Amino acid sequence: MSRPRAPILRLGDTLIASVQEALIDADLLGLRDELVVDVKRYRATGVIIDVTVLDVLDSFAARTLRNIVQMTQLIGAKTVIVGIQPDVAFAMVQLGLTLKGTDTALDLEDGLARLEVTLGREGRAR
Amino acid sequence: MADQESMLSVAPISREEVVRRKAFLEFADADVAILEGVNEFAARYTDSVIEDFYRHLMAHDETRAFFTDPDLLLHVQKMQKAYFRRLTEGNYDEQYVANRVSVGAIHERIGLPVKSYFGMYCYYLRAVLERLREEYKESPEHAFTVFKSLMKLTFFDMGLAIDTYIESREHTIQMQQEAIRELSTPVLLLRPSLLLLPIIGLIDTQRARQLTEQLLRSVRSNRAKVVVIDVTGVPSVDTKVANHLVQAVEAARLMGAVSIVTGIAPDIAQTMVKLGIDLMRITTVGDLQSGIEEAERLLGYTVSKITCTEKARGKEQS
Amino acid sequence: MAWHGSKLPWGAKAVLDEIVVPIRSEVDLVTARLRGREVASKLPFSSSELTLVATAISEVTRNILTYAGTGELSLGLVQQGQKMGVSIVARDQGPGIADLFSAMQDGYSTSGSLGLGLPGSKRLMDEFSIVSEIGQGTTVAMTKWKI
Numbered sequence: 001m002s003r004p005r006a007p008i009l010r011l012g013d014t015l016i017a018s019v020q021e022a023l024i025d026a027d028l029l030g031l032r033d034e035l036v037v038d039v040k041r042y043r044a045t046g047v048i049i050d051v052t053v054l055d056v057l058d059s060f061a062a063r064t065l066r067n068i069v070q071m072t073q074l075i076g077a078k079t080v081i082v083g084i085q086p087d088v089a090f091a092m093v094q095l096g097l098t099l100k101g102t103d104t105a106l107d108l109e110d111g112l113a114r115l116e117v118t119l120g121r122e123g124r125a126r
Numbered sequence: 127m128a129d130q131e132s133m134l135s136v137a138p139i140s141r142e143e144v145v146r147r148k149a150f151l152e153f154a155d156a157d158v159a160i161l162e163g164v165n166e167f168a169a170r171y172t173d174s175v176i177e178d179f180y181r182h183l184m185a186h187d188e189t190r191a192f193f194t195d196p197d198l199l200l201h202v203q204k205m206q207k208a209y210f211r212r213l214t215e216g217n218y219d220e221q222y223v224a225n226r227v228s229v230g231a232i233h234e235r236i237g238l239p240v241k242s243y244f245g246m247y248c249y250y251l252r253a254v255l256e257r258l259r260e261e262y263k264e265s266p267e268h269a270f271t272v273f274k275s276l277m278k279l280t281f282f283d284m285g286l287a288i289d290t291y292i293e294s295r296e297h298t299i300q301m302q303q304e305a306i307r308e309l310s311t312p313v314l315l316l317r318p319s320l321l322l323l324p325i326i327g328l329i330d331t332q333r334a335r336q337l338t339e340q341l342l343r344s345v346r347s348n349r350a351k352v353v354v355i356d357v358t359g360v361p362s363v364d365t366k367v368a369n370h371l372v373q374a375v376e377a378a379r380l381m382g383a384v385s386i387v388t389g390i391a392p393d394i395a396q397t398m399v400k401l402g403i404d405l406m407r408i409t410t411v412g413d414l415q416s417g418i419e420e421a422e423r424l425l426g427y428t429v430s431k432i433t434c435t436e437k438a439r440g441k442e443q444s
Numbered sequence: 445m446a447w448h449g450s451k452l453p454w455g456a457k458a459v460l461d462e463i464v465v466p467i468r469s470e471v472d473l474v475t476a477r478l479r480g481r482e483v484a485s486k487l488p489f490s491s492s493e494l495t496l497v498a499t500a501i502s503e504v505t506r507n508i509l510t511y512a513g514t515g516e517l518s519l520g521l522v523q524q525g526q527k528m529g530v531s532i533v534a535r536d537q538g539p540g541i542a543d544l545f546s547a548m549q550d551g552y553s554t555s556g557s558l559g560l561g562l563p564g565s566k567r568l569m570d571e572f573s574i575v576s577e578i579g580q581g582t583t584v585a586m587t588k589w590k591i
Contacts, residue, residue: 005329026469055495056477058502059561084341087495089380090335093373095499097565098380105382106349107495114382139525174531231526293525300591 006031008038014046014115014117015039015077016108019053028064034070039077046115047072050108052083062097078118080104082111128263139289144223151282153218157275162216164272167261175253176207182249189242205229212278221288226284227357230287234294243291247284251277252321307336313344319351320421321383324414326359334370341374345383352421353378356414368398384424459531462520467508467534476505476517483519484530487590492538496536497530502562502569504534504584512538512581522587529570529589537581542577 005027006019013040017031035047049065051057057065069079080103084092092098103118105111148154158163180203183189193199209229212222217270233243255273262269265367314322323341344350355371357363422428465476465481479503481494489497508515516535522531541547543550548563562584566572571587 018243022474024474036550056498056502057479057565058499058506060506063298085378086346086377086381087492089377090338090492091341091499092380092565093377094496094504095561097564098376110349110351110382115463126262290525297526297591304591336491339490 007073008034010038010042010044011112013042013044014112015042015044016048018050018108021053022055023061025060028061029092032064032068034073035055036071036075039075040071043121044077047077047079047107048081048110048111048115049079050083050111051081051088052107054083054088057084057088057092057097059095059097062092064097066099078103078115080094080111080114080118081106128433139223139227139286141220144220147282147285151278153275153278153282154202157278158216158218160272160275161214161279164258165214165216168214171257172207172210175250176203176210178253179206179246179249183246188239189245190241192238203406213276218279218282226283226286227290230290231294233287233419234291234298240288240291241285244284247280251280272308303332307333313340314346315344315350315426316418317422317425318353319349319425320418321345321348321350321353322356322418323353324356324359328362329360329367329370331366333371334367334374338370338374338377342377342381345381350423353383353385354414354421355385355387356389356417357387357437358390363390363394365398365399386417386420388412388414452543459520459522462518465517465519467505467517468537470582471511472504473502473505473509476501478525480517480530483521484588486521487528487530489530489588489590492590493590496568497532500586500588501532501534501564504586506533507561507577507582507584508534509538509581511541512536524589527589527591529587532586532588534584535581536583540580540582541574541576542578544574548565548574576581 005021006017008031009016009018015035016059018037019031023031030111031049036095038044039047047068049068051065065081069081072079081099082105084104103114105114180199182191183193193202212225251273254276257270258265258269258272262272312324314324316322321341322336323342323344325337329337341353341355345353355374357371360367371387377385378385451472457512461483463479464481467473467476469505477498484494484497501519505515505517508517513536515534515538518533518535521530522529548566562574565584565586568586569586572585572591574582574584576582
């Protein structure tokens with residue numbers, strides 16, 4: 001049972017994980033595991049991870065986010081990372097963390113719109 | 127800020143460095159004793175030396191210009207007197223060093239050129255030499271000995287002051303550059319969700335950093351989905367600049383915005399490829415015009431020209 | 445003993461207000477970043493620069509945990525002449541880094557990750573030096589100046 005540092009909400013076929021505060025490594029890994037379970041359980045086709053609150057995204061966090069994207073993809077869901085702040089984005093590229101191959105959007109609203117575009121209408125019709 | 131002020135007066139150069147410099151100048155305890163020995167004598171002629179000194183400064187246009195403010199002049203004269211007296215008071219320790227360093231900083235701050243600074247020291251030494259010659263007419267050897275010690279100390283002072291001078295100058299330059307950078311980059315909102323960042327002039331790391339920061343903040347506040355970065359006005363795009371560009375593009379992507387780089391001249395593009403820069407990491411389009419059209423296309427706009435007949439029809443209907 | 449440094453600082457560097465954060469578990473990583481921000485905030489750094497500092501701290505303290513298990517992080521303000529900056533020193537008594545040169549290249553890693561984060565951290569800061577001795581430990585010292 002992961003701590004409520006990143007509660008996962010369900011919006012139709014989309015899961016929204018909203019990070020509430022600075023996560024320690026175990027929390028991130030917990031989030032990953034929980035998302036995988038939930039994607040399977042609810043047959044979710046879309047996942048949004050909102051990291052607006054995070055003031056630092058280091059190599060571990062980037063790696064774990066990429067893992068989540070890959071793992072959820074294997075079980076049929078598309079993930080969009082949203083809410084990376086300007087300072088954080090800047091620090092990340094300096095570090096060489098580009099999250100290549102991962103979909104990103106400005107915030108939750110844009111993230112949901114992006115999922116809609118990516119998944120097409122069928123995504124919602126289920 | 128008050129904290130910073132007091133911190134600035136702490137240990138400007140290390141104790142080891144002070145020891146090294148004194149050793150190189152061969153300024154030792156014997157010299158300290160010699161200088162202390164003429165302290166009383168120095169007290170007697172301080173006023174006249176300082177007055178002559180100022181007459182000298184005022185007699186030359188360049189230096190007179192710095193002391194037009196009577197309050198400043200009075201203040202500086204007091205300081206100069208104190209400085210002069212200090213030369214023969216002994217105890218040339220950390221506080222002495224800190225004091226000399228701040229003197230240098232002050233002179234740099236008022237913009238006094240180094241040549242004038244050196245000229246002033248030269249005047250001092252000559253004035254003192256004259257007085258010493260007078261005082262020790264009977265024992266010229268002693269005058270000579272005192273002068274040698276004084277010279278060592280004075281050159282020690284000059285070394286400290288000039289170091290600070292240079293550092294102060296560099297600091298000022300950096301702050302000015304920072305100010306210029308902040309003034310010079312507009313990020314324009316061309317259409318909803320479309321930003322244009324036209325870059326003009328040379329890009330160094332600092333500027334690139336600032337441009338990227340401004341771009342990213344604009345992406346957030348304008349909810350931009352497409353950014354056109356135009357480098358037509360950048361005279362030289364080398365590996366470093368190209369890397370900065372790539373980083374800006376990648377950072378914008380992390381915030382959900384796609385970037386189009388325009389204005390990279392064909393020969394520069396060639397150089398970049400030769401240098402191994404992966405142009406595939408950024409989308410480049412020929413000129414600004416095409417870049418904007420591409421951006422609009424991405425955003426779902428269609429731009430079409432109204433023909434003459436359509437215009438006419440429009441007029442009829444209204 | 446191997447050494448790799450980007451710039452040898454000259455002159456005196458007085459370290460002021462130094463605090464030491466013990467690094468023993470991943471909770472300490474978060475603490476380290478927070479303390480790092482606090483210390484750096486004493487100088488007028490931009491929020492972007494503060495994030496760079498916090499990120500660099502995250503990387504080097506993470507290395508301590510991954511490769512040495514425990515260590516400590518020293519944070520303080522430094523002064524060199526007229527400029528002031530924040531100093532970060534990460535120390536451990538771990539196994540040390542065998543091939544320092546490779547470790548400083550991008551993409552190098554012995555733990556199957558994105559690399560030791562060392563070259564990246566170097567990019568985030570203004571001064572960077574690392575000393576490592578097999579069987580003795582590693583010390584990474586970084587400084588960011590506020591102009």
